Amino acid sequence: MTDPLLPPRLLLSGSQVSSAMDRLARSIADAHPAGDGVVLVGVQTGGVQVARHLARNLEALWSRAVPLGHLDVSMHRDDLDRRLAPAVHPTWLPFELEGHTVVLVDDVFCSGRTIRAALDALTDLGRPNRVELAVLIERRHHELPIHANFVGQAVDTEPRDRVEVEFDAEGNANRVLLEPGGPA
Amino acid sequence: MDWTRKDLLDLQSLSAEEILTVLDTARQFKAVGERKIKKVPALRGKTVVNLFVEPSTRTRISFELAEQRLSADCINFTAEASSLRKGETLADTARNLEALNADFIVIRHKAAGAPHLLGRVLNAHVVNAGDGAHEHPTQGLLDLFTIREKKGSFEGLRVTILGDILYSRVARSDIWGLQKLGARVTLCGPPTLVPPVFTELGCRVTPRLEEAIADADVINLLRIQHERQRKGMFPGLGEYTSLFGINQERLRMTKPDAIIMHPGPINRGVEVDSEVADGERSVILEQVTNGLAIRMAVLYLLNGGHVPPAEVN
Numbered sequence: 001m002t003d004p005l006l007p008p009r010l011l012l013s014g015s016q017v018s019s020a021m022d023r024l025a026r027s028i029a030d031a032h033p034a035g036d037g038v039v040l041v042g043v044q045t046g047g048v049q050v051a052r053h054l055a056r057n058l059e060a061l062w063s064r065a066v067p068l069g070h071l072d073v074s075m076h077r078d079d080l081d082r083r084l085a086p087a088v089h090p091t092w093l094p095f096e097l098e099g100h101t102v103v104l105v106d107d108v109f110c111s112g113r114t115i116r117a118a119l120d121a122l123t124d125l126g127r128p129n130r131v132e133l134a135v136l137i138e139r140r141h142h143e144l145p146i147h148a149n150f151v152g153q154a155v156d157t158e159p160r161d162r163v164e165v166e167f168d169a170e171g172n173a174n175r176v177l178l179e180p181g182g183p184a
Numbered sequence: 185m186d187w188t189r190k191d192l193l194d195l196q197s198l199s200a201e202e203i204l205t206v207l208d209t210a211r212q213f214k215a216v217g218e219r220k221i222k223k224v225p226a227l228r229g230k231t232v233v234n235l236f237v238e239p240s241t242r243t244r245i246s247f248e249l250a251e252q253r254l255s256a257d258c259i260n261f262t263a264e265a266s267s268l269r270k271g272e273t274l275a276d277t278a279r280n281l282e283a284l285n286a287d288f289i290v291i292r293h294k295a296a297g298a299p300h301l302l303g304r305v306l307n308a309h310v311v312n313a314g315d316g317a318h319e320h321p322t323q324g325l326l327d328l329f330t331i332r333e334k335k336g337s338f339e340g341l342r343v344t345i346l347g348d349i350l351y352s353r354v355a356r357s358d359i360w361g362l363q364k365l366g367a368r369v370t371l372c373g374p375p376t377l378v379p380p381v382f383t384e385l386g387c388r389v390t391p392r393l394e395e396a397i398a399d400a401d402v403i404n405l406l407r408i409q410h411e412r413q414r415k416g417m418f419p420g421l422g423e424y425t426s427l428f429g430i431n432q433e434r435l436r437m438t439k440p441d442a443i444i445m446h447p448g449p450i451n452r453g454v455e456v457d458s459e460v461a462d463g464e465r466s467v468i469l470e471q472v473t474n475g476l477a478i479r480m481a482v483l484y485l486l487n488g489g490h491v492p493p494a495e496v497n
Contacts, residue, residue: 072212075224075254075484084186085488088212124221 011155011163012176017136020152021050021173024134025057027150028103035062037129039100043118044072044089046107049167050136054105069093071104073117076124097126103150107165107173109135112146119146137163137176187485191303191310194319195360203361206481207329213484214477216253226484227256232288233281234260236313237268240292242448243313243323246472247290250479256288278302288483291315309486317351322482323447324357326475328365330467331402333474334443338365344396345371346428347406347455349378350417354447355406359385372396373428374418393428397438404445405430405455421454431457435465443467 012020032038035058042051048070055066071093074086104118115133122131134150141159157163160181168174185201195203216224232251236244244260251258261281263269268277278289290311291299296318303310314320328338335341343362349355349371362369363386370388371378372395382389390396397403408424418424430444444456444466452458461468 075216075226077226080226080484080487081230083488084188085209085485088209088484090212091215120225124224125219 006180008164008177008179010175011178012137012153014174016153017165017173017176020136021053021057024136024150024152025054025061028054028134029058029061031132031149032101035064035066037099037101038103039067039069039095039097040103040105041069041071041093041122043104043106043114044070044074044091046165046167047071047105049171050107050165050173051105052171053173054134067095067100069095071118071121071125073114073121076117076121078113078117091121091125093125097122097128100128101130101132102128103132103134105134107135108137108139108163109133109148109151110139110141110163112142112144115146116144136165136173139163187488190486191299191312192321192482192486193299193303193310193312195321195324195357195364196319198321198361198364200364200366203325203328203364206325206478206485207332209485210325210329210474210477210481213480214474216480217473217477223253223255225255227251227254227487230254230256230287230487231285232256232258232290232483233284233286234258234313235278235281235289235291235293236260237263237274237291237293237298238314239263240314242472243292243320246475247311247313247322247479250476250483251288253476254480254483256483274298275301275305278306278308282306282308288486309483311482311486314353317353317356319357319360320353321357322475322479323354324361325482326471326478327354327358327404327445327447328361329474329478330445330471331362331367331443333470334467335401338362338367341367341401342399343367343369343402343404344400345369345404345406346393346396346430347373347377348408348417349373349382349406351377351409352406358404359387363387370396370400374424376417393434394437397430397434397442400438400442402443402445403430403438404447405450407447407449408451408455421451425454429453429455429457430460432459432463435460435463445471448472 040051042048055068058066072089072091074088132149135148136152138151138154139157162179164177165173166175286308288309290313292313293315296316298315299310299312345355371382375391446468
């Protein structure tokens with residue numbers, strides 16, 4: 001049972017988040033040394049913030065602008081009749097998917113269901129050459145055979161915990177909190 | 185904010201925040217309509233029954249397309265084909281539809297309150313597609329959406345609704361919605377169709393066209409339903425047009441950025457002449473496009489709305 005008295009605890013501090021972001025950017029740059037044809041697509045809403053941050057880091061590594069888009073997956077979720085309708089945010093891709101390698105970006109990867117929805121949403125918008133997945137935080141509670149290509153930081157959590165990446169006013173991730181949900 | 189309602193029955197009972205939630209959601213569904221693939225799987229596996237006990241073509245088509253674009257299965261049930269003609273009550277008809285596992289019932293009915301009745305007796309989500317002279321909430325919402333797109337916000341905006349207010353469910357939904365969002369509403373038309381009692385809803389009421397349109401930011405022309413106009417409500421179409429029809433000359437009396445709206449179908453040459461209807465100030469066809477987005481948004485939001493436990497039979 002959930003213990004309402006357990007307070008949120010700090011999972012990653014500001015400097016740890018910053019290192020995780022650097023690792024994430026470097027592992028993408030290692031896989032794509034020149035960044036040719038790579039576009040970032042952040043999953044609304046936390047993934048968009050991470051993708052913005054990541055784009056800045058990659059721009060420094062690649063010495064060029066990194067195209068960035070937003071993808072909302074609400075309409076493609078598999079749990080729409082089990083919850084209140086999630087708020088729909090803008091989908092905005094300022095480039096064609098065809099011919100590009102899309103690096104999907106999310107803040108927290110847990111069950112894989114959001115990414116499953118994101119893959120379907122992306123398919124409706126075009127046919128990229130390749131899709132890869134970059135996540136700032138990976139939790140190991142996969143419910144689908146979907147795995148991240150690039151991980152900033154893997155963390156040990158209980159399935160019922162909530163993990164929140166907090167962003168500051170400039171959109172930089174400044175810490176990661178875990179709200180304990182108790183044992184499953 | 186979260187949408188928690190099971191049904192969309194009217195705008196009178198919605199809060200300003202709830203109305204804005206629908207408008208915000210519809211903005212994203214409008215974007216879906218501009219894509220190459222205009223369909224999303226949000227309502228996959230759901231069944232929608234369009235129960236149109238009063239005839240309607242354009243509202244039904246708009247709902248039907250909205251349902252298809254959400255990947256729902258839909259069936260159309262019209263008055264002519266229905267057992268309502270054989271004496272079955274509305275509630276029994278609806279219960280039979282629900283027994284076919286309908287998840288949503290979109291109802292148009294000549295009796296005010298028919299959707300509210302169904303909302304109470306059914307577990308299915310109910311959407312009012314027009315009930316008598318009471319409300320037409322999705323039309324009201326699409327009007328609000330269109331106004332917001334063109335004018336940005338509602339606070340202090342002046343909206344004039346012109347024509348047959350007395351028998352108009354569109355007018356009532358517009359009045360409720362506009363006032364909740366902070367707009368000021370003026371009603372104008374022949375006194376028989378625009379009785380002074382509407383001042384009790386907080387509207388300005390005037391029979392003088394010039395006064396009604398001079399300071400308006402939005403002019404919404406309601407259809408004169410001449411095919412079923414009650415006898416004696418006004419002398420004739422010609423006289424209506426000469427007193428209240430919007431033409432180029434009258435358009436010049438309005439603010440230069442005032443927009444012209446109409447829920448359709450328009451009677452060219454009656455409430456509006458062709459030059460104005462097709463002119464650059466007219467947003468009539470955009471209303472049709474926006475109606476589709478509003479109906480998709482409403483169905484999407486209702487799908488997550490829960491039945492309060494006390495109301496489950």
